[in-house]
Amino acid sequence: MHSAIVTGVSRGLGEALARLLLGRGFRVVGIGRSSSPQLAGSGYRFVACDLADVAAIDAALDGPFADLAAAKPESVCLINNAAVAGPVGVLAHLGAADVEASLAVNLAAPIVVANRFCSAFADHVPRSRVINVSSGAAQSAIPGGALYSIAKAGLEMLTRALAAERTAPGFRAITLRPGIIDTQMQTFMRSQSSERLPNVAMFQDFHASGRLVPADVAAARIVDRLVLADVEHGRTYSYAEL
Ligand SMILES: NC(=O)c1ccc[n+]([C@@H]2O[C@H](COP(=O)([O-])OP(=O)(O)OC[C@H]3O[C@@H](n4cnc5c(N)ncnc54)[C@H](OP(=O)(O)O)[C@@H]3O)[C@@H](O)[C@H]2O)c1
Numbered sequence: 001m002h003s004a005i006v007t008g009v010s011r012g013l014g015e016a017l018a019r020l021l022l023g024r025g026f027r028v029v030g031i032g033r034s035s036s037p038q039l040a041g042s043g044y045r046f047v048a049c050d051l052a053d054v055a056a057i058d059a060a061l062d063g064p065f066a067d068l069a070a071a072k073p074e075s076v077c078l079i080n081n082a083a084v085a086g087p088v089g090v091l092a093h094l095g096a097a098d099v100e101a102s103l104a105v106n107l108a109a110p111i112v113v114a115n116r117f118c119s120a121f122a123d124h125v126p127r128s129r130v131i132n133v134s135s136g137a138a139q140s141a142i143p144g145g146a147l148y149s150i151a152k153a154g155l156e157m158l159t160r161a162l163a164a165e166r167t168a169p170g171f172r173a174i175t176l177r178p179g180i181i182d183t184q185m186q187t188f189m190r191s192q193s194s195e196r197l198p199n200v201a202m203f204q205d206f207h208a209s210g211r212l213v214p215a216d217v218a219a220a221r222i223v224d225r226l227v228l229a230d231v232e233h234g235r236t237y238s239y240a241e242l
Contacts, residue, residue, distance in 0.1 A: 003027040003073040004227065005065075007051065007113060008082025010034045012183035013133070016219035017079055018044075024223070027073065029064055031113070032082060051082050051109035052101060058116060065120040075127035077227050078117045080110035080155070083133070085185045088144045088197045099147060106151030111158055118162075122171050130173040131226055132159050134236070138177070144197035156236060163234025172233050176226060179239030182212035213239070 004021045008014035009030035018028050018039050027043045035046040045067075049060040068076065083106045087098040114130050121128045137145055138152035155175070162173035180186065190203035197203075206212055218239060225231075225242040 001027055001071065001073050002075045002077075003029070003068060003071075004077045004079060005029045005031065005068075005113075005117065006079045006081055007031045007110070009039060009046070010036055012185065013178060013181055013215050013218060014079070014081040015039065016215035017081065017222065020216070020219045020223050021227070027068070027071070029068060031061070051113075052104045054104050054108045054112055057109060057112045061113065061116050065116060069120050069124060073125055075129070076117075076121045076125050077129040077131065078114065079131045079133065079227075080113060081133045082109070083148075083151075083185070085145075085148055085188050087147065088189075088192055090144050090196070090198070091146055093196075094147070102147035103151050103154075106148065107154045110155055114158060114162065118166070122166060122168070125170070127170045129171070129227070129231070130159070130162055131222075132156065132173070132175050134175045134177050136177050136179075136238075138175075142197075142199055142202075144192070144199065159236070160234055167233075172231050174226065174231050174234070175236040176222065177236065177238045178218055178222070180206050180212050181218050182214050186212055 004026050006014050006018045009018045009032050015036040018030050021028050022041060022043055029045050029047060030039055031047045031049050033050050047060055047064045049057060132155050134152045134156050137149040138156050141149050159173045159175040190207055192200050194200050221242045
């Protein structure tokens with residue numbers, strides 16, 4: 001049995017990935033504050049967990065991870081997908097709570113989940129894989145989007161740290177920069193004021209010029225190229241090359 005753990009399954013890319021994987025016969029554990037009604041069936045288990053509450057994550061995951069490990073899957077793939085684009089705002093206008101909230105969901109939570117994943121699966125399952133969903137913003141600073149960029153840059157280092165620490169042939173850690181996908185995250189970005197997000201026109205143009213990729217289309221490529229096929233340990237993959 002092949003299995004996957006996906007964070008952020010209420011909508012967007014995470015929902016599309018979980019739905020596709022279930023359709024391909026994977027056992028899927030979805031983690032988030034709520035689950036899409038489209039995700040159901042005997043192969044699906046939803047774990048309610050607010051990833052902003054970092055200290056509570058371990059307790060929420062212990063039982064479900066132990067149950068999945070006990071089913072002795074041939075492979076298990078963690079997709080650290082959940083994220084928040086906000087709060088946006090240029091430095092000098094951010095609050096300490098904004099900083100804390102953004103880094104909790106976008107950086108601290110994926111580290112905690114990956115840490116738990118490694119202890120539960122990496123040494124016990126023939127093939128295990130971590131896919132950290134990052135963004136081009138990890139490399140290019142977008143005015144007003146500093147918190148998101150900083151967190152994604154840190155998330156990419158999580159991939160590299162995993163690759164440096166874990167060299168067993170059955171384990172892979174990779175980063176995905178998924179391109180621009182037609183989800184609520186893009187809606188949120190293009191509806192910001194230019195005071196908070198000076199480059200808001202770029203996000204409006206992504207939409208107006210029809211450049212957004214449907215989440216189902218992106219998910220199919222990601223599953224075929226990064227979940228099912230072999231990948232290079234530690235590497236960053238961009239959607240354009242999938
Ligand atoms: N869309 C793009 O163009 C784009 C571009 C580059 C990278 N990405 C990356 O792709 C991934 C998927 O993004 P998306 O576009 O699908 O975004 P989205 O539609 O906004 O979905 C984000 C998901 O994360 C979950 N989430 C947010 N805060 C959470 C929390 N505190 N606890 C648990 N779950 C939480 C959301 O659940 P709730 O319903 O609970 O909020 C939702 O399921 C993210 O890592 C994003 O950074 C997206």
